[in-house]
Amino acid sequence: NALAGERSELLLFVLDGSVEGWISYFWIPEDRYLQIDGGNIRKGTEQALSELLSRLEARFAGYTAYFGCPGENREAVRFLESRGFDCVEQAWNYSFFFENYAPAACARNIERIDRSNFNKFRAVYPAESDAYWNCDRIFAALDDWLVFVCNRGDEPVAAVYLTGGNGYFEIFGTAFADGTLQEDALLELLNAVLSECKRIGAKYLTYLCSAEERNALQTLGFRCVGEYVLYARAL
DSSP, rough: OEESSSSEEEEEETTTTEEEEEEEEEEEEEEEGEEEEEEEEEOOOOHHHHHHHHHHHOOTTOOEEEEEEEEEHHHHHHHHHHTTOEEEEEEEEEEEEEOOOOOOOOOTEEEEOOGGGGHHHHHSSSTTTTTTSSHHHHHHTTTEEEEEEEEEETTTEEEEEEEETEEEEEEEEEEESSOOOOOOHHHHHHHHHHHHHHTTTEEEEEEEEEGGGGGHHHHHHHHEEEEEEEEEEEE
């Protein structure tokens, strides 16, 4: 069973006459890009993924598909690896819950990025980044993003960028001008992110972070949900 949008679809997985879960995904035709963006399967994970993959292969030939899931979901991981998917990302899933959060004062050296000062973000985020959301794509869709940089003097040294809505936000990444984690800058940036998210009504904030960033997140009250893995394959 399916509920379709212009560039998205929500599927229900039915097993032996009972609904056992759901999976949602979206696609970007001009980039031949497809990503699973949510799902929960109670029983029959392998069968659900097999049916989904058959559907996607028939409909989206030539696209690259990205499947993300908890690292603890070994049934899904085994299935993806058996079907030729490569693991392209491993991260830690941390979430922040805003219910009892009182914003702290932001450091003066933190700057919100808009189109007039976007060059500061470009100075920190690698121009040669092979991620889908590179500088040009973020700039083109900047109204949908929150971007902050941390300055030392007049020079930007670190950045964080995130997006979301309806109470839920996700940090897509952090970047450092010299390529090396600067924990003091990261703490200042995350503090600004939390304050702004609280101001605009966020309920949850998620970050799939690297292992070396975990200490800063825990210091600010993020909770570890588990490991996250991302698999990709051309359809």
